[in-house]
Amino acid sequence: MLLSTKKSDVLQYKGCNFFKQRLVLSVLSGKSINITEIRSKSEDEPGLKEFEVSLIRLFDKLTNGTIIELNETGTSLFFQPGLLVGGKIQHDCSLQRGLGYYLEALFMIGCFCKQPLNVTLQGVTCTNVDPSVDLMKTSMISTLKKFILDDEELDLKVTKRGMRPLGGGEVVFKCPIRKQLRPVQILDNGMVKRIRGTAYALRVSPAMANRMVEKAKGVLLNFIPDVYISTDHCKGKQSGKSPGFGMHLYAETTNGVIYSSEQISNLVSQGEEPSIPEDLGVAAAQRLLYEIYLGGITDSTSQSLAILNMALGPKDVSKIVLGPLTEYTIGFLRNLREFFGVTFKIENYENEEDQGGTGSKKVLLTCVGIGYTNISKRTI
Structure with a gap:
């Protein structure tokens, strides 16, 4: 410690x-x-x-x-x-980590800049070390939208994909500025109504993507009929500089909650075991089912973002229900207390309407926001 x-x-x-x-x-x-x-x-x-x-x-x-x-x-x-300050920025990221490592920081500070963010990041879009840009696009954008109004300007666009080790990917992140966030009280995550996803193949045979889709759907169709997974076989400059393939899946509930998962091929050039598309598709589907099992109003990737926005919100009570807290989230709670003096009330949550078999144990987090204000945002 x-x-x-x-x-x-x-x-x-x-x-x-x-x-x-x-x-x-x-x-x-x-x-x-x-x-x-x-x-x-x-x-x-x-x-x-x-x-x-x-x-x-x-x-x-x-x-x-x-x-x-x-x-x-x-x-x-x-x-x-x-x-x-924020504004329009272009940044070449280290190839040691994925662009998701940098995007998480931008999601956390974007609303409080002096100028709306328009950031172009270049590097590795998909890696086993960090969340991919696809997962950020679904998971974190849906989480941030819960705390800001008029979210039309919030966008993450993948212009080029790039795998390790050479990268070559590019994304554009746009985030509006807000004077203040809004408090939230969201306790019900709803029922899963549809599953969507993308299988991509970079500098390898397009058949890789189709093989992943077939096996992933074979798992998911046992639980819900509305499953659609598209394929993305990038060509030329849009395919980055290194070969590889992967799959990103997300489930949407009746209350607008998003659960995401992904699997990315190994680096054969660095001595790792070669990935089999069928195994990767099954693993991505099983990981999504596990995220649904964990539950909460956001998946495990976006727990810290939700907690930060609760703490910085107006001086009002915010409540959310999450699945089991990750070690990363627990560390974030400690750091929040150090920097802002904010503490959360954390207790086990049980919905009386729920019956057995509705997933893992949930936690209810409650806090009073500090009323954090963007002093650079003018009010009319």
Whole structure:
């Protein structure tokens, strides 16, 4: 467990755990952070990784007046955030991580910029390490829409796909600015009414996508008849620089809740076992069924985004029901308390109308928002 102490108005941390979370909350709260002993015991590669430096550079582009101090070995970082500006930005991301790693941060800060976000990210769109851009498009956009009104300007467009290790993908993320979020009280996730998805094949035979679709539908049609999975065989520049294939699935409920899953082929060039399309399709379908089983008003990928928007909302009570909290979400709750002093009431949730076999145990999260306001957003 990492310890943090407040000293001279600078939050002190040790180690690299929850690095992105702390940068995001630092920018939103305006509080400086000092992180020491970043992989200091690693003999091969001490200090910050390339993808972490790339994230810092992205925040530097999004803000004005940010002060960044990094020692020679990269094991100590001082970060003093500036004014969150936003606007039109283009950023080449590290190929070590997927674009989803960077997009999560943009989803969290986008509404509070001075200018609407129009960010073009280039790199790896699909990876087993981070959520893919397809999953971000369904899961996080549906979650963010619950907290903002007039969401027509919120969009994530995949212009090029790119697999590891060479990438070549590109996405455009647009996010409107808002003066304030709205409180939510959502307890019922509803019943699954349809399942949609996409199977894509990059620089490999189009038959790969069809083979994935056949097996995935073979699993899902046992539970619901409304299943449609499209195929996307990218050509030329739209297919990136590396071969691979994958599948993204999502289920929509009667109350507009989205559950997402995905599976992506292994990297044979780096010694991993070659993926079989049929196995990958079955795994994607089973993962989606598991997300539905976990339940809640959002899937496990977007738990932190929902919690952040509850904490930053108006000074009113917000309540949501989630499935079992991930370790990432638990760490986020601790960091929220450090930066904003917000604590949540967490209790087991049982709906009296539910009968047995309705999924895993749920938790009810309740908090009073801090009334966070975008001071750059003018009111008419």
